[in-house]
Each structure stands twice: as C-alpha cells, then as structure tokens.
Amino acid sequence: MSITAVLDYGSSNLRSVTKALEHVADNSSKIIVSSEVDQIRDADRVVFPGQGAIGQCMQSIKAKGLDEILTECVVNKPFLGICMGMQTLMDESEEDGGTLGLGFLRGTVFKFPWNAKDKKGDAYKVPHMGWNRVYPKIEHPLWKGIKLGERFYFVHSYYVKAENESEIAATTDYILDFTSAIARDNLFAVQFHPEKSQKPGLQLLSNFLQW
Numbered sequence: 001m002s003i004t005a006v007l008d009y010g011s012s013n014l015r016s017v018t019k020a021l022e023h024v025a026d027n028s029s030k031i032i033v034s035s036e037v038d039q040i041r042d043a044d045r046v047v048f049p050g051q052g053a054i055g056q057c058m059q060s061i062k063a064k065g066l067d068e069i070l071t072e073c074v075v076n077k078p079f080l081g082i083c084m085g086m087q088t089l090m091d092e093s094e095e096d097g098g099t100l101g102l103g104f105l106r107g108t109v110f111k112f113p114w115n116a117k118d119k120k121g122d123a124y125k126v127p128h129m130g131w132n133r134v135y136p137k138i139e140h141p142l143w144k145g146i147k148l149g150e151r152f153y154f155v156h157s158y159y160v161k162a163e164n165e166s167e168i169a170a171t172t173d174y175i176l177d178f179t180s181a182i183a184r185d186n187l188f189a190v191q192f193h194p195e196k197s198q199k200p201g202l203q204l205l206s207n208f209l210q211w
Contacts, residue, residue: 001030006144009036009060017049020195037069046073055096063211074104074187078211081189106163113163116175125190127157128174136170142188150200152192
C-alpha cells in the first residue's frame with residue numbers, strides 16, 4: 001500500500017488537507033499525518049501544507065528537526081507543497097522582517113503592494129482572498145483533467161517570484177502576474193489551496209496520489 005505523509009509542524013489546516021486527500025484516495029493509498037522523521041522518510045509521498053506566517057513556520061520546522069528530512073524528501077519522492085508549504089521552499093521571504101526559507105527553489109517571496117489599484121481605480125484588497133484563475137505554463141501530470149484558466153482558491157498576502165522560468169508551472173494575475181505553481185523533477189508546489197478548491201482541487205490531489 002502506498003503511504004502519503006502530511007507533514008505536521010503545527011499548521012492549522014492539516015485536517016482539511018488530510019480529509020481532501022482521504023476523499024480522493026483509493027484502497028491502495030493510505031494517508032497519515034506525522035511529525036516523526038522515520039514515518040516521513042518511509043512514506044512514498046509527502047505533502048507539505050501550511051498557512052500563517054513564515055517566521056513561525058520555519059521556527060517550528062527547525063525545532064522539530066524536520067528541515068533535514070525535508071531535504072531528503074524533495075529529491076527522492078513525489079512532494080507537494082501547498083501555500084506556506086510553497087513559500088517556505090524558496091530562498092527567502094520579506095515576511096517577518098525578512099526570513100530565510102529552506103532554499104530548495106531559487107526565488108523570493110514578496111509582499112503584495114498595499115496601494116495598487118485596478119483599471120477602474122478601485123484599490124486591490126490584500127490579502128488576495130478568494131477564487132482566481134490559474135494558467136499552467138508547462139505540461140505536467142498534476143494538471144491532468146484540469147482546464148486552462150481553471151479557478152482555484154487563494155488566501156495570501158505574499159507571492160512567489162521564481163528565478164528559474166523553466167520551473168514556473170503556472171501563473172495567476174492579481175495586482176501583478178505571480179507564480180502560482182512551481183515544479184522541478186519530483187517536486188510540485190502551489191500557492192492556492194487545492195483542498196478548498198472543490199472539483200479542480202480534488203483533481204489535482206488525485207493526480208498527485210497517482211503521480
């Protein structure tokens with residue numbers, strides 16, 4: 001039986017991610033939530049979810065000794081980062097006065113400008129919260145069955161600017177055109193919340209379990 005480990009470092013949205021994965025899993029897949037290094041290492045797949053502030057996230061990851069096992073997992077098994085689980089993979093973030101990330105992916109996490117206005121002169125709301133279109137830039141198994149420009153659910157005040165354009169798996173337009181998905185080898189990460197994105201989100205999670 002294939003085991004997918006949902007990384008538990010203290011994030012508050014573990015239940016919704018786990019329930020969504022269980023919903024799309026078949027009898028050959030088992031979903032576990034774990035902060036145990038050995039369990040995560042032995043899993044066939046790893047999901048790194050998250051929400052909140054990156055400073056607290058990085059502090060918790062290091063305190064639990066999870067940074068080392070994450071270093072192993074991102075290079076040797078299917079790995080899915082979600083929201084903060086995507087931002088934490090980058091080099092650094094402007095959040096919390098400037099915070100170093102895990103550095104698995106080249107790029108920086110920037111704060112959305114607060115004074116931006118749309119074509120009508122109305123101010124954009126920050127955080128970017130709600131449904132928005134995602135435009136895949138590459139062919140990838142996790143996009144199977146998902147149409148171009150499908151809507152997914154976002155909640156974030158910071159966005160990723162990836163340095164390597166070949167790793168940008170999708171972009172989304174809000175205030176500016178930002179990286180909403182990134183992919184490299186066995187690693188795939190998204191800024192949106194597939195567990196809150198109804199049918200297309202469940203399709204992406206199902207694709208991940210079959211990847």
